[in-house]
Amino acid sequence: MSILVNKDTKVIVQGFTGSEGTFHAEQCIAYGTNIVGGVTPNKGGQEHLGKPVFNTVKDAVNATGATVSMVFVPPAFVADAVMEAADAGIELAVIITEGAPVRDMQAAKAYATKNGMKTIGPNCPGIITADECKIGIMPGNIFKKGNVGLISKSGTLTYEGANQVCNEGYGI
Template sequence: MSVLVNKNSKIIVQGFTGSEGTFHATQMIEYGTNIVGGVTPGKGGQMHLDKPVFNSVAEAVRVAQANTSIIFVPPAFAADAIMEAAEAGIKVIITITEGIPINDMTKAYAYVKNQGAILIGPNCPGVITPEEAKVGIMPGFVFKKGNVGIVSKSGTLTYEASDQVVAQGLGISTAIG
């Protein structure tokens, strides 16, 4: 049983055309994750990694029916990106960016909570439902499908715990780092 993301999640990448967004979006697509496009203001209408680029999250929701976002934008802009996603109706927001000012995150967290969305992060490796969706930066090969859920505050320990579960002949339903 998956939580938060699965094969039917419609995922956008905020900061899609930047180096980090491009690198990790490529890996997520190769894993089989349903990336429906990305957001980079001022670059809407283009294609990137064979996916549409939108100027705003609202446009991505309207056109691609996005319901999940992963954020790879610089720290100074990340809180605004989080709030933009929540305002547009995104219900699962995964923020990889680290170094976001604490006052910005306090404001963003309250806003997301008020919108009824779920925020994972910031400074996290993401969420993976093995064989369905990898929304983050974790090494997908570590995770095998099964019935054990993992929630961790540490990216590296998420991978290690998952590896140990798999080594015991079990598997992971969803891992949240």
């Protein structure tokens, strides 16, 4: 059951060409997530993982129609990245970055809310609609399609809960 993301959701990756952004974007693409491009300042016009790279979120949204951003930028820049996504019309930012300054994120989340953008994170494992769309760092193989919703503050406990639910014959 999908609520926020599904197989048709167009996703960009902020911090696309960095090591973490690259690794997890590859995993998401392999899962079937519709990654339509990424953003890395000063690398616009290049291609990475077979997808276009843009200098700004606005450029990426205008070119691809993306509505969701998976954020993998360093902690010092994550608040600015979230506000840039909100300014560009992104509807949902999934902020994987850990170690983000608390006050910066309070301001960024308030800005996002004021501009109509939902946020998940920071320092989160992401969001998944089983067999459709994985945005984040979760191991997709433990999730099976079903009608149980699972929300958790802990990444590892999310995986354990999902594994137990699915092993009992239900799906997430």
